[in-house]
Amino acid sequence: MSKLCYLKENALNSICPYFTMFPLEYPIRHLKKFKMGNPVVVDPFCGRGTTLFAARKLGLNAWGIDTSPVATAIAKAKMASCSKADILELARELLQKTPNDVPENEFFKRLYSSSTLESVCALREGLLSINQETNASIVLRALTLGALHGPLNKSIENSIYFSNQMPRTFASKPDYSIKYWSQKGLFPPKINPIDVLKRKLDRIPTFNHSLNGSYHQVIEGDAQLESTTNQISDDFSLVITSPPYYGMKTYVQDQWLRNWFLGGPPIVDYTSGPQLEHKGTEGFAKSLGKVWSNMANSKANNLKMFVRFGIIPSAKVDAKSLMHMSLESSSANWRIISTRSAHTAEKGKRQATQMQSKSNAAIEYDFHIERI
Structure with a gap:
């Protein structure tokens, strides 16, 4: 159970509830290790912007990418400053x-x-x-x-x-x-x-304190494409992210009402939209590998990635092997420094019980990876 989320000083991170988000403790823990080096941080699957908010708290410059207009609309607020x-x-x-x-x-x-x-x-x-x-x-x-x-x-x-x-x-x-x-x-x-x-x-303490960066650093786009990641104008040395769960394909449908508010249709859109390939492990690993390849293009002397990676239980796939496959399919040389169990994502994160729908907890692992 995340404890930081209950502190009022972190209320901005909860400006809009969103599913499958990792706890604030995860990016905070890793960012604190490297804060003195003033790294530029990137999250290529930024979701609602938890990594961006963590970077903001620590005075670090951060960029985020997501294919979802709902996700980027929320994430941009983590990089905004006004009264x-x-x-x-x-x-x-x-x-x-x-x-x-x-x-x-x-x-x-x-x-x-x-x-x-x-x-x-x-x-x-x-x-x-x-x-x-x-x-x-x-x-x-x-x-x-x-x-x-x-x-x-x-x-x-x-x-x-x-x-x-x-x-x-x-x-x-x-x-x-x-x-x-x-x-x-x-x-x-x-x-x-x-x-x-x-x-x-x-409920939110303040919006108008100074920050490193701006909401323009949240990019709506596909991190598999170089044309998207090339929009990051800083040489980043730290990637902290959590890719979509393997087998989780309903992001668009689950956010259909918010998507309507952003200009979409007033009905559920059952097209998948741009996202990672989920039809098989090889396709998923290859598409995720494109993201890792684009991350490796950073001109920073040293590049580290901290990745929380999971699958939905019904997929019956070994998450660690799938992560290894994605790294191998990229054009970069990566070394896995450590792999640790993150146990399971808490069932309550999606608040599914409010309307009596079921939600299985995802199996997750934390990877520390370096470019060599």
Whole structure:
């Protein structure tokens, strides 16, 4: 169980719940070892940006890459600096406009009250129409993504979510949600979005202290491509990351509602999108090897990687062997310094029990790897 996540000083890292994230202790532990050398840090599978947040805490420069627009929208907030007043001012400005596109299907009507749905759509359209991003818009977007769905609170005055009952780390599918709400007799609360956003901001100590780097250093792209990793303008010497679990192929579908808020369709998109190959171990190792090859292109004199790597139990694959295969398939010379069991990912990380869905714990290993 992660303990750092409960400290208020780290609340920014929880600005939006997200599944399959590694605990903050993992990057903090490794970054502290090398802090004196002032390394540039890269996470090619940055997810919600835990490595970036850890680097920010320690005053280090960091870059992140992810194929998911949801992940990068959250991660960018870990690299933003602005006042809370600016964030709320922007939210109030966007909420003054009447949205043009409000979904009328049963799911959205059961997910949000009518007034809350209109407010969510106003924030959505307002943020989508911004021509030039600001730190305030970056943070507001991540805050809203984190408030889109989550468990019902007994008191509306304490709610930090806009929605009817739903898991907070992933969005359940429309048909299942409607059935669940009907069986439980659950109705969406009438929420004032400004109140929710303010409560979420009150939990976070500050956004306006100086940091090394900016939200421009979070790249939405595929780390398998040199054209993506070439956007990193610093010579990095430290890679801290956790690739997608082998066999986990539903990242796009599980984040479909947040993807809608970012401009996607108001339905579940069952296409896989750009990600690692999951049709077999050889294909997965080869695609992951492309990422390691791109990491090895750094011009830093020394390059170290700390990788937390796992598989879903149903895949029935040896995680250590698969990691070795991926390193061998890259064009670089890597040496594994150590391999340690990270035990299993905690079942509760995806908050799956909130709507009675099952989630198996993933088997994980920690690898310390160096380029030779």
